[in-house]
Amino acid sequence: MAAALHRGLDFHDDFSGPGRRSCPSADGPGAIAEGVNACGSGTRRATILCVVSLLVALALALLSLHVPPAVAAPAAPAIRVRLLDGGETFDSRLLLGKKVLVVRFQASWCKTCATQAAGVQRVYERYQDRDVEFLALHVEDTERDARRFLRAHRTTYPTALDPDVRVANRFGFKHAPYTIVINKRGEIVARLEATANEARLAAAIDSALKPPRGKVLPKAP
Numbered sequence: 001m002a003a004a005l006h007r008g009l010d011f012h013d014d015f016s017g018p019g020r021r022s023c024p025s026a027d028g029p030g031a032i033a034e035g036v037n038a039c040g041s042g043t044r045r046a047t048i049l050c051v052v053s054l055l056v057a058l059a060l061a062l063l064s065l066h067v068p069p070a071v072a073a074p075a076a077p078a079i080r081v082r083l084l085d086g087g088e089t090f091d092s093r094l095l096l097g098k099k100v101l102v103v104r105f106q107a108s109w110c111k112t113c114a115t116q117a118a119g120v121q122r123v124y125e126r127y128q129d130r131d132v133e134f135l136a137l138h139v140e141d142t143e144r145d146a147r148r149f150l151r152a153h154r155t156t157y158p159t160a161l162d163p164d165v166r167v168a169n170r171f172g173f174k175h176a177p178y179t180i181v182i183n184k185r186g187e188i189v190a191r192l193e194a195t196a197n198e199a200r201l202a203a204a205i206d207s208a209l210k211p212p213r214g215k216v217l218p219k220a221p
Helices: 002-008 029-065 111-127 143-152 166-170 198-208
Strands: 080-082 089-091 100-106 132-139 159-162 178-182 188-192
Touching: 080 159, 100 111, 100 198, 111 132, 111 143, 111 198, 132 143, 132 166, 143 159, 159 166, 178 198, 188 198
Parallel strands: 100 132, 132 159
Antiparallel strands: 080 089, 100 178, 178 188
16 A cells, blocks of 8 residues: 555656656756756647647638539520510510519410419419519410410410420420529529429519629620
């Protein structure tokens, strides 16, 4: 027991733990000098390790703050078609910087299109005075059948034919109905499949009407 107590009070022992070097005991002037050099060397190493650790921590903090740039929305292909009513030419490029464009791919033979027709008309009436333009393109349809569909559902938004789905295929069309929302910068910001209802279409338009911060709209041609 006495030996253990003596061992516990021996301040010349290595308190730094296994594998770590302590300052040697100061037994005489030579030993004191050697101890100072050893302790000084240990202090320098500790300082270097501390600085390196701080630099690594700072680098990790900067990396955690880095926000990757947002992926730009894809540019919409230009649409140039002849409207059924009046025979006027519709050119989507004329809307750049002016209006949000909603492109609706539908057909007279499409049952879902018929079910959603009243809702689409309501959304059109709701936004027609809010810098929003609609264009319905009847895919794989004849002019006669398309006009019958428009009369039956009392639609008043601009409509044109896309019988060979030439325009539709450029927008990734797979089946009707299919709705695209294009913002004022000419970017596709929403693609709504057949299950998209009236509320989802309105929400997509509302989102497109809000310009991102720091972006300038292109000048209208």
